[in-house]
Amino acid sequence: xxxxxxxxxxxxxxxxxxxxxxxxxxxxxxxxxxxxxxxxxxxxxxxxxxxxxxxxxxxxxxxxxxxxxxxxxxxxxxxxxxxxxxxxxxxxxxxxxxxxxxxxxxxxxxxxxxxxxxxxxxxxxxxxxxxxxxxxxxxxxxxxxxxxxxxxxxxxxxxxxxxxxxxxxxxxxxxxxxxxxxxxxxxxxxxxxxxxxxxxxxxxxxxxxxxxxxxxxxxxxxxxxxxxxxxxxxxxxxxxxxxxxxxxxxxxxxxxxxxxxxxxxxxxxxxxxxxxxxxxxxxxxxxxxxxxxxxxxxxxxxxxxxxxxxxxxxxxxxxxxxxxxxxxxxxxxxxxxxxxxxxxxxxxxxxxxxxxxxxxxxxxxxxxxxxxxxxxxxxxxxx
Amino acid sequence: xxxxxxxxxxxxxxxxxxxxxxxxxxxxxxxxxxxxxxxxxxxxxxxxxxxxxxxxxxxxxxxxxxxxxxxxxxxxxxxxxxxxxxxxxxxxxxxxxxxxxxxxxxxxxxxxxxxxxxxxxxxxxxxxxxxxxxxxxxxxxxxxxxxxxxxxxxxxxxxxxxxxxxxxxxxxxxxxxxxxxxxxxxxxxxxxxxxxxxxxxxxxxxxxxxxxxxxxxxxxxxxxxxxxxxxxxxxxxxxxxxxxxxxxxxxxxxxxxxxxxxxxxxxxxxxxxxxxxxxxxxxxxxxxxxxxxxxxxxxxxxxxxxxxxxxxxxxxxxxxxxxxxxxxxxxxxxxxxxxxxxxxxxxxxxxxxxxxxxxxxxxxxxxxxxxxxxxxxxxxxxxxxxxxxxxxxxxxxxxxxxxxxxxxxxxxxxxxxxxxxxxxxxxxxx
Numbered sequence: 109x110x111x112x113x114x115x116x117x118x119x120x121x122x123x124x125x126x127x128x129x130x131x132x133x134x135x136x137x138x139x140x141x142x143x144x145x146x147x148x149x150x151x152x153x154x155x156x157x158x159x160x161x162x163x164x165x166x167x168x169x170x171x172x173x174x175x176x177x178x179x180x181x182x183x184x185x186x187x188x189x190x191x192x193x194x195x196x197x198x199x200x201x202x203x204x205x206x207x208x209x210x211x212x213x214x215x216x217x218x219x220x221x222x223x224x225x226x227x228x229x230x231x232x233x234x235x236x237x238x239x240x241x242x243x244x245x246x247x248x249x250x251x252x253x254x255x256x257x258x259x260x261x262x263x264x265x266x267x268x269x270x271x272x273x274x275x276x277x278x279x280x281x282x283x284x285x286x287x288x289x290x291x292x293x294x295x296x297x298x299x300x301x302x303x304x305x306x307x308x309x310x311x312x313x314x315x316x317x318x319x320x321x322x323x324x325x326x327x328x329x330x331x332x333x334x335x336x337x338x339x340x341x342x343x344x345x346x347x348x349x350x351x352x353x354x355x356x357x358x359x360x361x362x363x364x365x366x367x368x369x370x371x372x373x374x375x376x377x378x379x380x381x382x383x384x385x386x387x388x389x390x391x392x393x394x395x396x397x398x399x400x401x402x403x404x405x406x407x408x409x410x411x412x413x414x415x416x417x418x419x420x421x422x423x424x425x426x427x428x429x430x431x432x433x434x435x436x437x438x439x440x441x442x443x444x445x446x447x448x449x450x451x452x453x454x455x456x457x458x459x460x461x462x463x464x465x466x467x468x469x470x471x472x473x474x475x476x477x478x479x480x481x482x483x484x485x486x487x488x489x490x491x
Numbered sequence: 492x493x494x495x496x497x498x499x500x501x502x503x504x505x506x507x508x509x510x511x512x513x514x515x516x517x518x519x520x521x522x523x524x525x526x527x528x529x530x531x532x533x534x535x536x537x538x539x540x541x542x543x544x545x546x547x548x549x550x551x552x553x554x555x556x557x558x559x560x561x562x563x564x565x566x567x568x569x570x571x572x573x574x575x576x577x578x579x580x581x582x583x584x585x586x587x588x589x590x591x592x593x594x595x596x597x598x599x600x601x602x603x604x605x606x607x608x609x610x611x612x613x614x615x616x617x618x619x620x621x622x623x624x625x626x627x628x629x630x631x632x633x634x635x636x637x638x639x640x641x642x643x644x645x646x647x648x649x650x651x652x653x654x655x656x657x658x659x660x661x662x663x664x665x666x667x668x669x670x671x672x673x674x675x676x677x678x679x680x681x682x683x684x685x686x687x688x689x690x691x692x693x694x695x696x697x698x699x700x701x702x703x704x705x706x707x708x709x710x711x712x713x714x715x716x717x718x719x720x721x722x723x724x725x726x727x728x729x730x731x732x733x734x735x736x737x738x739x740x741x742x743x744x745x746x747x748x749x750x751x752x753x754x755x756x757x758x759x760x761x762x763x764x765x766x767x768x769x770x771x772x773x774x775x776x777x778x779x780x781x782x783x784x785x786x787x788x789x790x791x792x793x794x795x796x797x798x799x800x801x802x803x804x805x806x807x808x809x810x811x812x813x814x815x816x817x818x819x820x821x822x823x824x825x826x827x828x829x830x831x832x833x834x835x836x837x838x839x840x841x842x843x844x845x846x847x848x849x850x851x852x853x854x855x856x857x858x859x860x861x862x863x864x865x866x867x868x869x870x871x872x873x874x875x876x877x878x879x880x881x882x883x884x885x886x887x888x889x890x891x892x893x894x895x896x897x898x899x900x901x902x903x904x905x906x907x908x909x910x911x912x913x914x915x916x917x918x919x920x921x
Contacts, residue, residue: 133644135644135645135648136644157648157881157882244877247877247878248727248728248730248876248877248878248879249875249876249877249878250544250548250873250874251547251548251874251875253548254548254549254550255548255549258549314875315877318876318877320728320876320877320878320879320883321877323879323880323883324877324878324879324880324883471880471881471882472648473731473878473880473881474880
């Protein structure tokens with residue numbers, strides 16, 4: 109792994125500098141750039157088209173979410189977490205609710221857990237669909253974007269029917285769910301599963317064996333499993349490098365241990381493997397949803413949680429497998445109604461530091477592909 | 492007065508292009524016709540591309556401006572003309588100003604030699620194809636100057652990519668073209684030609700389109716050209732110079748308003764230009780399909796009805812869609828407009844059935860139809876393919892297309908040289 113101290117592209121005292129390097133070009137990409145997925149600014153140091161190094165400048169979307177948490181009650185902060193990874197708001201909510209539940213030592217009733225799993229997995233599919241569309245668009249295939257957005261719409265419809273919001277859902281409450289599922293929820297989810305299965309094949313048809321797609325993604329942005337672990341990279345990026353690490357299996361939360369699913373892994377750790385891993389993950393999510401809808405029990409949807417949440421003094425770290433990787437919440441309670449400190453471990457932020465390692469020696473076009481394949485959401489990076 | 496009319500009429504009975512006949516009046520008329528036709532084609536292409544691409548991508552495309560968005564290109568053109576014309580403070584003003592004009596000039600001048608029919612060309616040059624390749628490659632000059640004059644990084648990289656791409660693909664393209672020129676030398680008269688009209692006439696004389704000549708050699712040459720021409724016009728999947736996800740808009744990042752629209756115009760007319768080269772060289776130019784298998788006056792008549800039928804069908808399509816329009820008072824004007832457009836198309840169709848018109852537009856129609864097929868391919872590529880990376884693009888150009896082109900050229904020459912002796916020998920043996 110490269111020593112992070114030498115990573116600055118603006119460091120002009122590179123020891124092996126020769127007169128040939130005199131034509132280095134420093135290019136500023138973003139924060140207003142069509143392919144940086146929001147307001148990421150990347151300063152590239154180029155030799156012709158070859159990337160010698162890059163530096164990410166972040167913070168353009170900083171809203172101080174963690175600081176806000178210190179001035180809100182536990183319940184009031186719940187909707188704020190949806191605004192971090194707004195593509196996978198349900199996962200964010202799940203992580204936060206479970207963290208606070210852990211602090212309170214309560215557990216959501218089984219029915220609530222099943223609904224949580226269904227919605228979270230639906231959200232994982234939606235997030236991966238959005239990733240696929242934008243990633244393919246970055247590489248120049250404009251059509252998959254519209255296919256994925258068409259099908260993502262069906263998921264958003266289910267969210268909307270369930271909780272009234274499409275994107276920032278605020279679907280869960282501390283201790284369970286606020287709303288019982290609507291009539292025909294199970295049927296609609298089942299319909300969606302059978303609807304989207306052939307659609308995933310359709311996306312694959314456009315890309316998986318496409319020669320240009322293969323050339324653009326194979327051996328691009330390679331990162332080894334070791335480097336991933338050293339950099340703290342998680343999620344599909346880590347799994348594509350061959351490390352079988354999925355918190356749903358490793359440290360089961362919600363009731364994932366009751367479901368039968370596999371962890372897809374890659375071999376080469378390149379962009380193509382990450383693509384395959386995410387495609388396989390969508391199918392696995394469908395499997396989980398199918399099982400959850402079949403086994404959804406009757407019963408209460410809310411655990412016994414006091415009206416005013418006042419957790420005992422202490423701290424808790426709880427992490428879940430968000431679509432983009434490990435999403436962790438570290439909450440310190442001082443016994444009052446407001447958390448003393450909330451620290452979020454966002455997958456996008458941590459994964460983003462692998463960008464430089466993955467892009468060195470590649471071409472400018474690959475930087476775009478790698479940003480796409482890291483699947484970052486700037487709302488989560490900057491918080 | 493009498494002399495002027497005679498001068499004008501003298502051309503109508505000739506079997507030459509106005510340029511070759513030295514008829515200034517008709518040459519001017521043809522120049523204007525080509526210019527107007529090309530502008531209409533670019534406008535239509537703009538609309539069609541958005542519509543076809545939209546339908547490939549499960550959306551509707553422009554629907555608001557005019558019925559089915561038919562007036563969208565006009566609205567866009569107006570918007571571009573009315574936009575503020577921004578020139579970066581650090582730009583080299585003169586070069587920045589000239590660059591789009593070079594590109595447009597190169598793209599339009601090419602059409603001087605495009606043969607829409609045996610007499611329907613502005614002029615017939617004996618070096619037609621050389622002229623076309625030469626002038627169309629001038630546009631790279633405009634792109635490089637545009638990128639350089641913008642004095643900004645993205646356009647500079649875009650321009651460098653573009654020049655490298657166009658120069659390297661021109662080599663492969665040239666080899667494919669040379670193989671066709673070799674084929675023309677197998678005429679009955681035994682003379683090769685570089686004239687665009689001559690090349691089509693050679694195909695007529697040899698009773699085959701060159702794409703089928705020495706199967707599969709002609710096909711391979713056509714394939715090389717078809718790939719190279721997409722790269723040459725910077726279109727997907729070779730649209731690196733303007734790869735929007737990487738370079739924002741490539742060499743024209745700093746251009747806006749009218750100047751930008753000139754690049755747009757040039758890109759589309761360049762697409763039409765290279766497509767017409769491909770059609771002329773491999774697909775028999777203005778010749779109708781199956782001139783030999785379905786020959787005779789009856790078939791001639793049937794094929795001569797095609798232009799009229801096409802326009803009638805387009806008109807019928809408009810009427811059908813007008814009937815499907817929502818029956819809301821707000822849609823009344825749109826419905827009437829669409830029906831009116833259909834009526835105009837149908838009227839044109841009827842006019843095209845009239846024998847004197849029919850005989851004169853048949854070749855133009857077939858030429859345009861073949862070019863239109865290429866235009867559709869362009870849109871299809873754009874909807875299907877991701878974008879090549881720069882090094883991969885170069886690899887395709889130099890390591891695949893160029894060697895294939897060289898081998899093809901040698902094989903074609905060999906096939907042409909051996910064709911007669913082998914036939915003789917076969918005759919003797921059998």
